[in-house]
Amino acid sequence: MSTTATTESLPVKSVGSKGSKSVEGGVVHYVRPGDVPVTSPHLVHLPHISEFRDPCRIELHDLRPIRSIEEYPRNEVKLGELAVRGFLGVHCPSALNAAPYFGAHWRDQKLIDRVYVPEAVDMIKKVTGAKQAFVEMVVLRAAAREEVTNPEPYGAPEGDLPYYDGFQPNCKGVSPEPRVHVDLAPAGARNHIRHVHPKMSDAVAPIIAAEDRLKALGLSVQENYHAPGSKNPRWAVYSLWRPVKRVPRDPLAVADSTTLIPTDYVPANVNMGTYDQHCYTATFSPRHKWYWLPEQEPDEVLIITLFDSLMDKQQPIPGGGALHTSVDLEGTENVTEKRQSTELRVLVIWD
Numbered sequence: 001m002s003t004t005a006t007t008e009s010l011p012v013k014s015v016g017s018k019g020s021k022s023v024e025g026g027v028v029h030y031v032r033p034g035d036v037p038v039t040s041p042h043l044v045h046l047p048h049i050s051e052f053r054d055p056c057r058i059e060l061h062d063l064r065p066i067r068s069i070e071e072y073p074r075n076e077v078k079l080g081e082l083a084v085r086g087f088l089g090v091h092c093p094s095a096l097n098a099a100p101y102f103g104a105h106w107r108d109q110k111l112i113d114r115v116y117v118p119e120a121v122d123m124i125k126k127v128t129g130a131k132q133a134f135v136e137m138v139v140l141r142a143a144a145r146e147e148v149t150n151p152e153p154y155g156a157p158e159g160d161l162p163y164y165d166g167f168q169p170n171c172k173g174v175s176p177e178p179r180v181h182v183d184l185a186p187a188g189a190r191n192h193i194r195h196v197h198p199k200m201s202d203a204v205a206p207i208i209a210a211e212d213r214l215k216a217l218g219l220s221v222q223e224n225y226h227a228p229g230s231k232n233p234r235w236a237v238y239s240l241w242r243p244v245k246r247v248p249r250d251p252l253a254v255a256d257s258t259t260l261i262p263t264d265y266v267p268a269n270v271n272m273g274t275y276d277q278h279c280y281t282a283t284f285s286p287r288h289k290w291y292w293l294p295e296q297e298p299d300e301v302l303i304i305t306l307f308d309s310l311m312d313k314q315q316p317i318p319g320g321g322a323l324h325t326s327v328d329l330e331g332t333e334n335v336t337e338k339r340q341s342t343e344l345r346v347l348v349i350w351d
Contacts, residue, residue: 023059024294026327028253030054030180030284037268037281044165046279047268052179056284060253060327063089063291066300072127082127082238086257086305086322087291092123093299094242103298106244106342109167112138117162120240120344127303128236130348134200137345140166142173142244142338161197162344176250176326176339180282182306183345185267186222186319188278189237189307195275196347203349207235207309222312233351236308236320242301244340249332252341253292254304255323260288262317282323292327306345 029052031037037047066089082088095115097103105111121133143166166174184192190211193204210232211221225232241252264285269276293300304322305311311320326339 023061024330025057025059026251026253026329027055027057028180028290028325028327029178030056031266031281033283035266037266039269039271039276041271043271043273046177046179046181046270047281049179052281054284058253058288058290058327060251060290060292060294060329063293063302066091066293068092069123069126082303082305083308083311083320084258086317086320087254087324088127088303089293090123090127090301090303091299092119092301094119097298103244106340107140107167109138109164112342116342117344120346123301124238124240124303124346124348128348128350130236130350132203132349134197134203134347135162135344136197136200136347137163137165138167139343139345140164140173140340141176141343142166142340143175144172144338161199163197173340176341178250178326178328180255180323180325181268182265182280182321182323183239183270184237184306184319184321185265185278185280186307186312186321189319190221191275192237192277193235193347195272200347204235204347206233207349226310226313231351232309233349234308234310235347235349236310237306238346238348239304239306239324240301240344240346241304242342243296243298244342245298247293247296247339247341248337249329249335250326250339251292251294251296251329252302253290253325253327254302256289256291257305257317257320257322260285260317260323264288280321280323288323 029049031052032054035051035053037051040047069090069092095101096105096111101111117135120135124130124133193207196204210225214221214224264282266281266283268279268281270279293302304324305320308320
């Protein structure tokens with residue numbers, strides 16, 4: 001999602017011990033209980049920051065140590081950390097940070113297509129054991145906070161895959177996203193695969209056909225898609241988040257999905273031009289446990305679950321998607337260096 005502006009001055013709700021030496025803290029923005037966020041008129045933007053009227057101080061727990069990509073045998077996390085908690089940290093160097101590039105080419109779409117997109121596909125297949133992976137979108141976040149970072153759509157479906165955001169001429173990049181959210185609610189994910197790039201149509205056709213058969217029988221897709229004996233393909237959508245350089249401020253934090261309950265989630269919509277994409281925001285609870293990678297390095301990738309068809313029925317958390325947000329980190333108020341990061345949205349299919 002594109003992003004952000006400074007919110008109005010509001011009292012900050014606090015949780016945890018601010019003086020802790022082992023756990024750092026920062027402020028994130030939830031919606032207030034009872035609020036219904038108004039959809040932004042801008043394409044591919046979450047609701048306006050003014051809709052997130054509950055700034056809360058949270059404790060941030062270090063996700064390290066994280067394992068190297070080479071330590072992940074196929075299928076290890078089918079029902080593990082990524083599926084259940086909703087996120088995973090992986091040490092996975094990119095060739096773009098080594099000779100002959102040395103990190104200077106993260107704005108070069110052709111190089112990202114040629115080097116980084118194949119790397120990302122290999123990584124997510126190795127971690128998940130999925131047979132197919134499609135990088136749908138690449139976002140460069142390198143701008144200061146602005147409410148409308150890029151009012152343009154990602155591009156026409158007839159264009160190349162993946163779409164790029166933050167790379168347009170005269171665009172400084174997209175802003176960090178300080179709103180607590182999950183990009184895809186389960187209904188949004190199922191609608192999303194019906195609007196994918198034409199190059200992905202054949203891959204998602206069996207998924208859509210299976211869902212349509214269940215609907216024609218009057219059966220719940222959520223309850224019956226992975227019913228015993230079903231051979232319907234498992235599929236998921238992930239976000240792969242990597243900093244271009246060490247993160248100086250506005251780090252990304254992810255909430256452990258096992259610390260949430262369904263009533264914490266607040267439905268919202270994102271204007272996609274021809275349809276609304278259903279997503280989730282959330283209300284605050286001291287139950288929520290947030291993780292991050294302090295001073296995250298370019299070789300460290302956060303994989304975030306946005307939706308997993310297998311988890312949609314197996315746990316009460318909607319579709320396994322993990323809440324995430326950038327954090328107003330304590331002690332960085334005077335840091336002027338902007339965060340630079342890339343995120344890739346990847347759709348994977350197992351069977």
